[in-house]
Amino acid sequence: MPLPPPPPEPPPPAAEVFAIAMPGAAAQPTRAPDTDQLRTENATGYRPADDATKPSGAPVRMGLILPLRSETLGAAAEALRAGFMAAWERDRDNITITVVETGDVAQDILSSYAQTLEAVDLVVGPLARSAVTAVATSPLVTKPTIALNHPEGYGTANATPLPQQMLPMGLSIEEEARQVAQWAAAEQPGASAMIITTSTPWQRRIAAAFAAHWQQLGQQVRMVELSAPNNYLSDPELVQLRARLQQDPPGLLFSAMGADQTRQLRGALNSGLVHEADEPVISTADGLPATPAAPVAPTGFAALPLYGTSALNAGGGMNSPTNELDGVRLLDLPWQVQRDHPAVMVYPHPVQAGTADMERLYALGIDAYRVAREISRKPAGRFSIDGVTGRLTVDFGQGPARFERVEQPAVFQHGVPQAVQQ
Incomplete structure (x- = not known):
């Protein structure tokens, strides 16, 4: 189904792009x-x-x-x-x-x-x-x-x-954010969203694009901008965010940030929820640990759906070997995830x-x-x-030319984004 046209937005600043030098083709132009x-x-x-x-x-x-x-x-x-x-x-x-x-x-x-x-x-x-x-x-x-x-x-x-x-x-990172909003709304109908961002210009552009499209779909949205001295999220603000989520949890989270900051966000939120069932149980018989409990479904913040953009995928073997982002949904190019x-x-x-x-x-x-x-x-x-x-x-x-690109949905599994069917 074609996506709805993007809502009017203020002109964004010029996008940053990065690239590498590649070996020349066999026949040079x-x-x-x-x-x-x-x-x-x-x-x-x-x-x-x-x-x-x-x-x-x-x-x-x-x-x-x-x-x-x-x-x-x-x-x-x-x-x-x-x-x-x-x-x-x-x-x-x-x-x-x-x-x-x-x-x-x-x-x-x-x-x-x-x-x-x-x-x-x-x-x-x-x-x-x-x-x-x-x-x-x-x-x-x-x-x-x-x-x-x-x-x-x-x-x-x-x-x-x-x-x-x-x-x-x-x-376009803005168009990507709009597509993520469309995907999240389809998966979480009627849910409210909380956007987490920092003051970095490209993150603000992603956050604004997601928010505008989310509201266009008739959904409620809140935005939280965290301080990030030296690109590291403020610990006191993360504590405040965790308390706010406990009092008034949204239906889902959207991270406008990159992989490192989103990994820090998720770790901080999950570490604040320690239930009795999560505590290790040690048997005194023969000094051996008890039989491990069967895996349980995620609860609390770990169960809160978290969406993001291709900024979460560092690619090139640079993704973290740890699993903090497992279950996080994102969009990226087939070239990267398929x-x-x-x-x-x-x-x-x-x-x-x-x-x-x-x-x-x-x-x-x-x-x-x-x-x-x-x-x-x-x-x-x-x-x-x-x-x-x-x-x-x-x-x-x-008449006027028209172009549309629909990117590939993916979900982090074992620290790596894996393509999924939307």
Whole structure:
């Protein structure tokens, strides 16, 4: 079932992204700073959206615009480039890729975008939110452009409509939080929610998105913002929170925090509930312990449903070997939690393990190529892809472009998130 449209929200600050450098593809793409270098031999003109579908195998030119010269986003751009080229290597389909390097300056990016348009049929990029905003508000978008982020103000009531030829498909932590709210409401109908966050900007954005969607669904919500000096949750505030939960427990908890802080939260809440049945029973006969009691269902705070986002999954073998998060529900990309997914299995994984954020950008590059290839063959229409970043639905070339990504539900088991059916 398609998700309801996101509620209007205040413009969020620019998202932080992290990535790793990946080994280059077997066949390196052209890197071109100017128009002359952007020219390729097997070029065809761009087909308007109302033309017939381009036959498979017809030459297509794609330009991949990434901030590879940026000090802050260069590594992120390289990770995404590696994923994009890995997908191209597997299914070239007579498609020529030209990689265009940019920096962080808006004018540099606009100039590179304008030059690229003259020599390609379709553009993928830019990556930075500010760069996507600069392109979206310019009159330059005359050919299909797949943006790798969302422009500033996207989804708000007063947002400027995007050019019809632009499709933003970046990973969105706000959209992920809204999907978690939808999932939690389906599993816990009528329940109230308590959101736990800190003052960290990205956590506040997650918390606000969950709260707005939860209220849109007609559910009650409370928000608690904890202090976190040196990224460690305040012990006195955790004690106060535990007392508050005992007096007025919600139907569920939503953590807008990362794995370490959520693990600390859960440990603090559970340690405050010690029942007589939980105390060890020692037999005096022969000085041996009594037979262990049979496992019992979780009680108290341990039984309170706890939801979170992909921020709970550190990935890359970096999850804690302990089980504090067992039973916690989250959403993440199939690339991270569903390694037996058909699409995940067919693409190479980076040799060098990195953090989950790094791996997600690599996966985004794979799906960006798959979406670009589909649009290049069918410039107008609606299609779906079972992608490595989720179930993707795209409507392009028939008015304003629409994109939806539904991520994979998972539950922590033995310290590792395992995919589940929703």
